[in-house]
Amino acid sequence: MIVNITLPxxxxxxxxxxxxxxIYFDTKVVVVTNPTISGFHLEYLKEKLSAKELSIVTIPDGEEYKNMQTIDMILNHCFENxxxxxSLLVAFGGGVIGDMTGFAASIYQRGIDFIQIPTTLLSQVDASVGGKxxxxxxxxxxxxxxxxQPKAVLIDPYFLTTLPKREYGAGIAEIVKMAVTFNKEFFxxxxxxxxxxxxxxKQAIRKSVETKALVVSQDEKETGIRAALNYGHTFGHVIENETNYKTYLHGEAVGxxxxxxxxxxxxxxxxxxxxTLRVKNLLEKYEIPTSYKIKDVQDFYEHFFLDKKSLDNKIKFILPxxxxxxxxxxxxxKDDVIETLKAFN
Amino acid sequence: MIVNITLPxxxxxxxxxxxxxxIYFDTKVVVVTNPTISGFHLEYLKEKLSAKELSIVTIPDGEEYKNMQTIDMILNHCFENxxxxxSLLVAFGGGVIGDMTGFAASIYQRGIDFIQIPTTLLSQVDASVGGKxxxxxxxxxxxxxxxxQPKAVLIDPYFLTTLPKREYGAGIAEIVKMAVTFNKEFFxxxxxxxxxxxxxxKQAIRKSVETKALVVSQDEKETGIRAALNYGHTFGHVIENETNYKTYLHGEAVGxxxxxxxxxxxxxxxxxxxxTLRVKNLLEKYEIPTSYKIKDVQDFYEHFFLDKKSLDNKIKFILPxxxxxxxxxxxxxKDDVIETLKAFN
Incomplete structure (x- = not known):
């Protein structure tokens, strides 16, 4: 099945x-991947994907490597080849791979094309679509x-067969997000x-991707409705930041x-x-974490202001x-926020 | 006088x-500048420019600092403020400041606005316009x-009063470039x-900016005619690279x-x-260098392939x-290129 996305x-x-x-590409192609995905699925990918010149760059696995040094690794590989x-970059992995490959493509020689081949549930239902x-x-x-924006997104559910259970849950968290914010029937x-x-x-992926495509086609640069996709993220980003991106998977923090x-x-x-209990129960059904102990409420609150959605010292919340x-x-x-945070203290 | 530029x-x-x-901006504004420009003209700028919150970030002066570390300096200042x-960034300086401020603006929180206030002749006639x-x-x-693309370009010829003679010549080289490639009368x-x-x-700046605006409005992303603005640059970039960006100003290398x-x-x-002699004479009238000793012709030739304009192992030349x-x-x-290079050996 194909979902089309048309931008403003x-x-x-x-x-x-x-x-x-x-698929054959009549250009130079660099596949960006990590050791885990490469170990499981690179041979499968190579059977399907060919190009005039194809090379692979393997970057370290994990959110803690989602930084400028890793972007440099990708760029250097591109310059050396x-x-x-x-030319075309192919993001072959989860959300981290997709975000970094897209960013590298956006700044290599002031911008070249890339495609997304997401391998985790989270990136299949959310991260690979929309051009962030x-x-x-x-x-x-x-x-x-x-x-x-990618030139194409190829979502093959086969990759999910090797996905660890926790990562599967993290993907379901983003599916739940789409349903709670936009679609009662889907929920x-x-x-x-x-x-x-x-x-x-497969049905859930399709429904999530359709929802996201609809939102992004109305508001690519997130000046309005697209911000709703950040439901759970305003809090989740602070949690990830406080725990140095090590304790929770992104989708878990969003949960x-x-x-x-x-x-x-x-x-x-x-x-x-x-x-609220129905949402919590649905998350817990897939063992997605739903509790967190805030160490310092004031500190947690201050962290909100580094969020890209905060303007003029006002925090933008997305609330169901x-x-x-x-x-x-x-x-x-502020009092309502502080009191809410205290309940997690 | 005002020249408008409308993009595709x-x-x-x-x-x-x-x-x-x-001018007053009802937002946070960060002015990016270097110690040289700041010493000469920051007070003058501050008299004119005010904002809800205004801060200055001073970055080291020179092409050798045009790198990711300096971009990080600018971004960190933005995050800390x-x-x-x-919010808005203001590029206050020459081409290096403009290129880096624009790039930092393009990636800060996935893109914020910036304006150009170019202070060198080269950036006034060329670099500040066009969004590269x-x-x-x-x-x-x-x-x-x-x-x-910047939101506005403010060219004040007053800044040229403190410009060193060599830099003035480097700017004239880019003016000559516009004339040779597009406008015989102007030449x-x-x-x-x-x-x-x-x-x-002032007239030469206007004429150059008009020429550039016309070209960029037809071909923002340089898929066609805009490449002509790189006349002199295919060779010039190799010269700058071989001399580690230290011997020649950019405009001189272009000369x-x-x-x-x-x-x-x-x-x-x-x-x-x-x-060819008329062009050479015009350049030499302003003491712009016109000769260079190529150490290794084959090496010089190989360097062309790293140029962004080289596709499929073919070098794109812009020739008058x-x-x-x-x-x-x-x-x-290739033989014609090699033989030409040998004359500079």
Whole structure:
């Protein structure tokens, strides 16, 4: 199945959800991957993908390497293989690989094309679509980067067969995010169906990607509605930052972040307690963490201001409005936030 | 006087050639400058420019600092001052400052606005207009960067009063480039008028900026005609690289590069010997270097392939076709290039 995404500037690309078919590129191609994915699936990829000149660059695995040094590794490989402006990068891995490959492509010789072949559930349902690329630094997550859309996204569910259970859960967290913020029916479907079943997960990927495509096509650069996709992320980013990106997978931090956002939404009267429990139960069904001990509430609060969505010293929160709808607001009182955080203290 | 530039995607900005007037920005503003410009002109700028919050970041002066470390300096300053997505960077200096400020703006939180206030003749006539940003690395010049258009370009000829003579000449080299490639009348006017005269230089700046705006508005991303603006640069970049960016100013390397390009154009019958002499004489009138001793011809030739314009192992040359016109070609025979280079051996 194919989901098309058309951007405000009328460029468009296809997201294909299916087994990979044979593709040939009449250019130089560099595949960016990591040792884990490469060990499991590089041979499979090489059977499908061929090019005029194909080379592989393997970068270290993990969020802690999502930095400028690793970008330099990718760029140096490209320079040494004399990639030109018509060359192509292929992101072959999870969200970290996708974000970094996209960013490297956006700045190599002022921008070349790239495609996404996401191998984790999280990157298949969310990260690989939409053109957000970037790296972390000491100030926070994804604070340096670019909007650079891929030329295509190829989602092959076969890669999920080797995905560790925790990473599978992290992907489901982002699926839940899409449902809570935009689609009540989808949420109910998620409550009733087992996402470890292959046919179900394909449906869930399609539904998530369709939701994301619709949002991004309206607001590529996140000046409005796209911010809603950050539900759970405002809190989640602080959690990741406080734990040095080591304790939680991104999707897990988002899981906790959604629970926190729901607590705040409950406090300001946007959601019922019963609805917050339904979200929590759905997350826990897949063993996604839903609790976190905040060490210093004031410190946690200060961290919000490094978020890209914070403008004029106001924090932008994405809060569910019941299930299936949400509000984007920077009018939440500091006291309400602090009190909500204290409940996690 | 104001020159407008409208890009293919219908965004547009003004290039103002005049004394600065008072401007207030209702956002956080960071001015990026270097110790030299700051010493001469920061007080003057501060009289004109004010903002909700204004801070200055001073980066080391010189092409050898046009690298990722300096970009990090700028970004860190922005993070520490909590710039948000509505904040603004101001490039206050020459081409190096402009290229780096623009690149930092393009990747800070996936892109914020910037304006150019160029202080050297070279950046006033060329570098500040058109949205090319970037840094150098060990593989060559401007190989990492982005297309990121400024919101405005403010060209105040007052800054030229403190410009060293060599830098003035380097700027004139880029003016000559515009004339040779696109405008025969302008070239004749340059032969007849003294560019050290203030009124004349203002006219030359206007004419150069108009030419550049016209080219960029047709071809922002350099897929076609914009490449012509690289006349002299294919050779010039190799010269700068071979001399570690230390011996020649960029405009000086371009001056030598134009003489080399002309020699190649003469060899393949695109220009007459007399025309090449007219260009050389015009450059030498302003003491712009026109000769260079190539140590190793084969090595020099190999360096061409790292140029962003080289595709499929073919070097793209921009060669004058008489004076006032040019051709962009990747069909020059290697032998002709080698023989031309040997004349500089």
């Amino acid at each position: 500037n009328n460029t468009s690309y296809d997201i294909t959800i299916d087994r990979l078919t044979n 004399r990639l030109d402006r018509k 690329t970037g790296i972390n630094n000491k100030y926070g997550k994804n604070l340096v980067g670019a909007f650079h 109910e479907w998620l409550e009733q169906n087992d996402l470890t079943n292959e046919e179900n997960i 906790i972040g959604m629970v926190m956002a729901n607590a705040l939404a409950l406090k300001v009267g946007l959601i019922s307690e019963q609805e 409005k019941g299930i299936g709808d949400c509000v984007i607001t920077n009018e939440i009182k | 995607n219908n965004t547009s900005y003004d290039i103002t050639i005049d004394r600065l007037t008072n 909590r710039l948000d997505r509505k 940003t970037g840094i150098n690395n060990k593989y060559g010049k401007n190989l990492v960067g982005a297309f990121h 004749e006017w340059l032969e007849q008028n003294d560019l050290t005269n203030e009124e004349n230089i 030598i590069g134009m003489v080399m390009a002309n020699a190649l154009a003469l060899k393949v019958g695109l220009i007459s010997e007399q025309e 076709k008489g004076i006032g016109d040019c051709v962009i070609t990747n069909e020059i025979k």
